[in-house]
Amino acid sequence: MAILTVENLRVRFKTPFGAVYALRGIDFELAKGQTLGLVGETGCGKSVTGRSIMRLLDDNAQVTHGRIIFEDKDLLQVDDGEMRRIRGNRIAMIFQDPSAALNPLFTIGQQINDVLRAHASNTREGRQSQIVELLASVGLPDPAQMADVYPHQLSGGQQQRAMIAQSLAAQPDVIIADEPTTALDVTIQAQILDLLRTLQRERAISVILITHDLGIVAETCQHVVVLYAGRVVETGSVAAIFADPQHPYTQGLLAALPRPGSRGADLTVIPGSVPSGLERIAGCAFAPRCEHVMDRCRGHQPALAEIGSAHQSACFLHEASGDG
Amino acid sequence: MVFLSFLLRRLGLSVFVLVGVLILTFIVSRVIPSNPAALYAGARPRPEQVAEIEKKLGLDKPLIEQFRVYLADLLDGDLGESYHSRRSINTDLSIFLPATLELVIAAVVIALVLGIPIGALAGAYPRSPFDYATRFVAIAGVSLPSFWLALIAQSIFFSQLGWLPLGSRISRDATLFYPIAAQTGFYLIDAAVSGNWEAWFDALHHLILPALVLSAYPLGVTIRMTQASMLEALSETYIMAARAAGLSRPVILFKLALKNAIMPALTVVGLSFAYSITGAFLVEVIFSWPGLGKYVTEAVLNVDFPVIIAVTLVVTVFYIGVNLLVDLIQALLDPRVRLV
Amino acid sequence: MRIEVGSSAWFLIRDRVALVCMAFLIAIAVSAIFAPLLTPYARQGMGDPDLTAKFKPPSIEHPFGTDGLGRDQVARLMFGARRSLSMGLLVVLIAIAIGAPLGMIAGYLGGWLDEAIMRVTDVFLAFPPLLLAIAIAAALGASYTNAVMAIAVTWWPWYARLARAQTLSVRERAYIEAAHSIGVRDRVIIGRHILPNIMTPIIVQGTLDVGAAILVAAGLSFIGLGTQAPFADWGVMISDGRLFFLSGRWWLSTFPGLAIFLTAMAFNFLGDSVRVAADPRLRRLL
Numbered sequence: 001m002a003i004l005t006v007e008n009l010r011v012r013f014k015t016p017f018g019a020v021y022a023l024r025g026i027d028f029e030l031a032k033g034q035t036l037g038l039v040g041e042t043g044c045g046k047s048v049t050g051r052s053i054m055r056l057l058d059d060n061a062q063v064t065h066g067r068i069i070f071e072d073k074d075l076l077q078v079d080d081g082e083m084r085r086i087r088g089n090r091i092a093m094i095f096q097d098p099s100a101a102l103n104p105l106f107t108i109g110q111q112i113n114d115v116l117r118a119h120a121s122n123t124r125e126g127r128q129s130q131i132v133e134l135l136a137s138v139g140l141p142d143p144a145q146m147a148d149v150y151p152h153q154l155s156g157g158q159q160q161r162a163m164i165a166q167s168l169a170a171q172p173d174v175i176i177a178d179e180p181t182t183a184l185d186v187t188i189q190a191q192i193l194d195l196l197r198t199l200q201r202e203r204a205i206s207v208i209l210i211t212h213d214l215g216i217v218a219e220t221c222q223h224v225v226v227l228y229a230g231r232v233v234e235t236g237s238v239a240a241i242f243a244d245p246q247h248p249y250t251q252g253l254l255a256a257l258p259r260p261g262s263r264g265a266d267l268t269v270i271p272g273s274v275p276s277g278l279e280r281i282a283g284c285a286f287a288p289r290c291e292h293v294m295d296r297c298r299g300h301q302p303a304l305a306e307i308g309s310a311h312q313s314a315c316f317l318h319e320a321s322g323d324g
Numbered sequence: 325m326v327f328l329s330f331l332l333r334r335l336g337l338s339v340f341v342l343v344g345v346l347i348l349t350f351i352v353s354r355v356i357p358s359n360p361a362a363l364y365a366g367a368r369p370r371p372e373q374v375a376e377i378e379k380k381l382g383l384d385k386p387l388i389e390q391f392r393v394y395l396a397d398l399l400d401g402d403l404g405e406s407y408h409s410r411r412s413i414n415t416d417l418s419i420f421l422p423a424t425l426e427l428v429i430a431a432v433v434i435a436l437v438l439g440i441p442i443g444a445l446a447g448a449y450p451r452s453p454f455d456y457a458t459r460f461v462a463i464a465g466v467s468l469p470s471f472w473l474a475l476i477a478q479s480i481f482f483s484q485l486g487w488l489p490l491g492s493r494i495s496r497d498a499t500l501f502y503p504i505a506a507q508t509g510f511y512l513i514d515a516a517v518s519g520n521w522e523a524w525f526d527a528l529h530h531l532i533l534p535a536l537v538l539s540a541y542p543l544g545v546t547i548r549m550t551q552a553s554m555l556e557a558l559s560e561t562y563i564m565a566a567r568a569a570g571l572s573r574p575v576i577l578f579k580l581a582l583k584n585a586i587m588p589a590l591t592v593v594g595l596s597f598a599y600s601i602t603g604a605f606l607v608e609v610i611f612s613w614p615g616l617g618k619y620v621t622e623a624v625l626n627v628d629f630p631v632i633i634a635v636t637l638v639v640t641v642f643y644i645g646v647n648l649l650v651d652l653i654q655a656l657l658d659p660r661v662r663l664v
Numbered sequence: 665m666r667i668e669v670g671s672s673a674w675f676l677i678r679d680r681v682a683l684v685c686m687a688f689l690i691a692i693a694v695s696a697i698f699a700p701l702l703t704p705y706a707r708q709g710m711g712d713p714d715l716t717a718k719f720k721p722p723s724i725e726h727p728f729g730t731d732g733l734g735r736d737q738v739a740r741l742m743f744g745a746r747r748s749l750s751m752g753l754l755v756v757l758i759a760i761a762i763g764a765p766l767g768m769i770a771g772y773l774g775g776w777l778d779e780a781i782m783r784v785t786d787v788f789l790a791f792p793p794l795l796l797a798i799a800i801a802a803a804l805g806a807s808y809t810n811a812v813m814a815i816a817v818t819w820w821p822w823y824a825r826l827a828r829a830q831t832l833s834v835r836e837r838a839y840i841e842a843a844h845s846i847g848v849r850d851r852v853i854i855g856r857h858i859l860p861n862i863m864t865p866i867i868v869q870g871t872l873d874v875g876a877a878i879l880v881a882a883g884l885s886f887i888g889l890g891t892q893a894p895f896a897d898w899g900v901m902i903s904d905g906r907l908f909f910l911s912g913r914w915w916l917s918t919f920p921g922l923a924i925f926l927t928a929m930a931f932n933f934l935g936d937s938v939r940v941a942a943d944p945r946l947r948r949l950l
Contacts, residue, residue, distance in 0.1 A: 344787030
């Protein structure tokens with residue numbers, strides 16, 4: 001059962017150089033209690049998708065098409081007051097760099113307190129004990145004292161734990177985690193992912209994990225959506241996609257993944273880079289970088305097609321193989 | 325610990341700058357002028373006067389020796405004497421300095437009390453009509469020649485409307501019937517301490533117009549800096565995070581962003597002080613305000629060089645002190661400096 | 665990089681406020697440069713009295729009236745613009761000429777030289793603006809040239825700091841390190857590689873500063889340390905007229921004051937627009 005459904009989402013940005021088409025029609029479903037990985041290189045539209053759901057895009061952005069259905073409501077249609085009550089309360093967000101996402105001039109406790117006050121009616125004492133519980137639940141040592149500490153007094157990993165505690169404050173149903181471990185050391189990364197997994201299981205939260213790292217997806221997610229140039233190129237269960245990637249882009253991303261025993265030289269990198277979104281793309285956006293490119297790829301846009309149970313891909317190669 | 329080392333570093337810098345200021349004023353008074361003695365002797369000196377001064381200032385001695393004497397006198401607190409009135413500059417300053425400080429502090433208070441909220445609001449609502457209006461007012465503020473604004477203000481509020489007095493610190497009636505017992509030299513403080521409310525209101529009445537005129541420039545600067553730091557704060561990730569957490573707009577703007585915006589904006593306290601002083605030097609003559617500005621502009625007309633140098637030195641020392649204080653307050657407010 | 669430059673110019677041209685300011689400043693500059701051709705009272709503009717026409721209020725013949733020596737105020741303003749504008753521009757140019765090289769040397773070479781130059785700027789900036797300029801101008805003697813020198817000498821530290829900060833940010837770029845490693849002399853690196861890269865912020869600051877410099881110069885003239893009789897700049901004209909201002913002869917100080925106000929405002933608005941146009945980050949914020 002889907003808790004959040006994104007349908008045909010299109011977003012463009014006005015810039016001095018013209019319109020940039022950041023999302024060109026995105027569809028996916030987040031099932032209740034599921035962790036969904038939103039994957040792609042920088043500039044493919046993962047963060048814009050996350051921000052669109054929260055309605056936190058910059059002023060120069062415009063959602064031109066689409067619906068974002070959360071509990072029978074289209075988030076793109078609800079009024080600002082209702083959206084504010086959904087943010088943090090029903091759908092919370094975790095950011096890439098916790099040292100930037102925490103306000104340097106307020107203590108951790110004050111920042112969580114603000115969220116509690118915004119969404120839950122409670123007494124000061126009640127909130128105080130809630131803050132300590134929250135800080136304990138994310139594995140911070142000495143939670144009672146942590147409440148009175150300023151962000152700069154914490155390590156990066158501790159800061160991200162505090163940020164997660166803040167996002168959990170109003171007991172949201174969905175958490176959007178935008179590259180939550182990218183700014184952290186590798187050892188800390190594993191701990192934070194562990195924490196996210198545990199919390200997700202214990203509290204039955206649905207998570208959208210935005211990342212460029214398929215390794216993280218393999219460890220954490222049940223479902224994957226691969227984005228390229230503002231479109232979904234492949235989607236399916238983690239098992240299906242890792243066992244049998246269909247889209248050349250997904251294959252390229254997987255080939256670039258370090259595996260146990262592999263050496264640096266074995267890793268392949270997809271040549272070229274993501275298109276800027278300024279130019280109109282006639283055919284498949286990946287065609288210029290694709291090693292299997294065919295003539296029709298340059299003129300026509302392949303649609304997302306079912307290629308297995310809960311596995312879809314947008315590539316003409318599948319039709320060719322199907323025919324033969 | 326961080327704060328302590330910050331404090332020591334900042335104090336060290338102030339002392340260093342102070343020494344530099346002493347050297348620079350010495351250069352301006354003794355090295356730059358082609359004939360310092362003539363300059364010190366004032367307008368149209370007689371030759372024997374010049375010779376006398378040369379001897380008195382030790383201008384025949386090497387510069388190093390002159391500097392030693394210059395420093396020694398200053399460390400004794402002796403600023404020399406006016407070559408025009410032959411009065412001790414220390415005595416003059418004890419009268420004029422409080423008058424100017426009273427005016428300048430009033431202007432700074434006006435600039436900050438109006439400027440910070442206006443700037444913060446404008447920064448909170450970019451591209452709104454209020455933002456555009458504010459930007460215009462701020463730029464007009466820093467484009468007005470203060471001495472011209474003073475004339476215009478006098479003609480409106482004195483000549484046309486008759487609401488405010490033309491100039492001076494206090495009316496003659498008040499000095500006759502309600503004399504202020506001088507203690508600090510700040511009329512508003514002295515009158516309030518002795519409960520002399522007639523004189524207090526009279527002094528306030530006289531203070532309003534010059535203080536408003538002086539505050540125009542620092543007000544413009546304060547608005548612009550507060551507006552800019554508010555915009556800056558609002559573009560930070562933690563504001564995005566606060567919005568994502570569903571905090572209300574008033575909380576985000578006036579609790580979170582404002583606190584972050586105020587810190588850099590505090591720098592304007594020092595700047596406002598500097599610009600108000602600058603304005604005072606041009607405006608006091610027009611308002612017949614018996615302060616340093618009037619003292620210096622008259623000294624300029626009489627080529628009374630020791631007075632110019634002494635005032636420069638004293639005001640600069642005050643300015644260094646203000647900046648030091650502002651930096652320390654800023655550091656105390658910032659947990660990143662205050663705490664380890 | 666080309667795209668950035670192009671878009672800055674595009675941004676500036678689209679900015680109507682900037683265009684109006686530019687047009688106004690060009691008009692003022694033209695009337696100053698061609699003053700002798702544009703007014704029938706050129707001699708009066710340069711100081712000659714006409715005692716038959718003292719204190720005439722504004723009329724068709726003298727739109728801004730005449731002063732106590734019967735001189736046409738329009739002509740005086742046009743000739744005054746020569747001095748007021750040139751003072752503002754010269755102050756900024758001289759301050760850049762002193763400050764920018766020092767800042768680049770400090771930023772590029774670093775070490776004790778950097779420390780020394782920066783501490784000297786600290787000392788200069790410890791004085792409230794105008795105050796040190798008054799002292800220096802008084803020491804040099806009251807004149808137009810000395811006033812310009814005095815203000816410029818108090819202004820250069822701002823450019824030294826700006827140039828240093830910019831130099832520090834370009835110094836680490838690959839091509840500059842490359843030039844250094846193949847033995848290109850420091851002088852050449854600074855002149856040919858660093859200077860062009862730091863000009864934009866300096867020009868932006870310079871535009872913003874001309875208005876302020878005109879105000880300070882007018883202030884010095886107002887207290888008698890700037891332009892000397894029989895010539896006049898706008899500050900002197902305000903000063904000359906101020907004793908008559910409240911006794912009905914309002915036109916004497918009003919028009920030169922307006923001239924300073926509008927000119928300074930035009931430079932400030934223009935500087936703001938240039939600043940925003942040159943900074944893509946600000947363009948996004950505003």
